[in-house]
Amino acid sequence: QVELVESGGGLVQPGGSLRLSCVASGRTFATRSMGWFRQAPGKESEFVAGITWNGDSSLYADAVKGRFTISRDNAKNTVYLQMDSLRPEDTAVYSCARGLRGTAVASAPNLYDLWGQGTQVTVSS
Numbered sequence: 001q002v003e004l005v006e007s008g009g010g011l012v013q014p015g016g017s018l019r020l021s022c023v024a025s026g027r028t029f030a031t032r033s034m035g036w037f038r039q040a041p042g043k044e045s046e047f048v049a050g051i052t053w054n055g056d057s058s059l060y061a062d063a064v065k066g067r068f069t070i071s072r073d074n075a076k077n078t079v080y081l082q083m084d085s086l087r088p089e090d091t092a093v094y095s096c097a098r099g100l101r102g103t104a105v106a107s108a109p110n111l112y113d114l115w116g117q118g119t120q121v122t123v124s125s
Contacts, residue, residue, distance in 0.1 A: 001025070001026075002024065002025055002026035002028060002098070002114060003024070003025045003026075003116075004022055004023070004024050004096050004097070004098065004114060004115065004116035005022065005023050005025075005116055005117070006020060006021065006022045006094065006095060006096055006116045006117065006118060006119040007020070007021050007022075007023075007119060008020040008021050008119060009094060009119030009120045009121045009122075010120075010121070010122070011122045011124065012086055012121070012122070012123055013123070013124070013125050014086060014087060014088060014123055014124075014125055015085060015086065016086050016123070017082070017083060017084045017085075017086065018083045018086065018121060019080060019081070019082050019083070020036070020080065020081040020083065020094055020096075020119060020121075021078055021079075021080055022034070022036075022078065022079045022080075022081075022096030022116055023076075023077055023078050024077045024078070024079075024098065025077070026077075028098075028101075029074065029077040029098075030053065030074040030077075031053055031101070032053055032098050032099045032100075032101065032103075033050060033051060033052050033053055033098075033099030033103055033104060033105045033106070034050065034051055034070075034072060034079040034096060034097070034098060034099060035047065035048075035049065035050035035051070035096065035097045035099065035105070035106075035107075035112055036048040036049045036050070036070060036079075036081045036094060036095070036096055036097075037094070037095050037096075037097060037109065037115075038090075038092035038093065038094045038095070038121075039092055039093050039095075039118075040089075040091060040092040040093075043092075045095075045109065046061065046063075047061050047107040047108075047109070048060070048061055048064055048068065048081070048094070049061065049064065049068055049069075049070040049081060050070065050099070050105040050106060050107065051070045051071070051072055051079065051105055052104060052105045053074075053099075054074075055071065055072050055074075057104075057105055058070050058105065059105045059106070059107060061107070063089075064083075064090075067083065067084050067085045067086075068081060068082065068083050068084070069081070069082040069084075070082075079096055081094065081096075083121070086121075086123045087123060088123050088124060089123075090121060090123050091121060091122050091123050091124070092121060093118040093119065093120050093121075094118060094119055094120075094121055095115055095116050095117070095118040095119075096115075096116045097109070097112035097113075097114065097115045097116070098112060098113060098114040098115075099111060099112055099113075100112065100113050
């Protein structure tokens with residue numbers, strides 16, 4: 001059974017940095033695009049960043065462009081989200097997701113078929 005497990009969340013001051021990790025079990029990781037989504041209290045889930053299966057292309061939400069960087073290491077079955085210059089409005093539960101087979105990187109949640117449980121990121125002074 002394939003599973004996605006996130007880690008790396010926590011409490012950070014505005015302007016600080018965090019790096020999230022998402023480890024995938026199973027053998028399909030290296031053939032699928034991956035994405036990060038977030039959900040703040042009382043708000044809908046939103047796309048944050050996505051990356052193609054081989055890492056040669058990525059996509060970012062406007063709200064995080066220039067501050068967040070998505071990357072992956074297929075040898076470790078892991079996708080990362082480096083978050084710099086964090087703001088209070090970045091506070092949310094961050095979840096990674098696996099793209100549908102044959103799908104290039106995308107922002108629509110219906111193009112992802114497996115989700116992790118999420119990790120809490122809180123940006124506050």
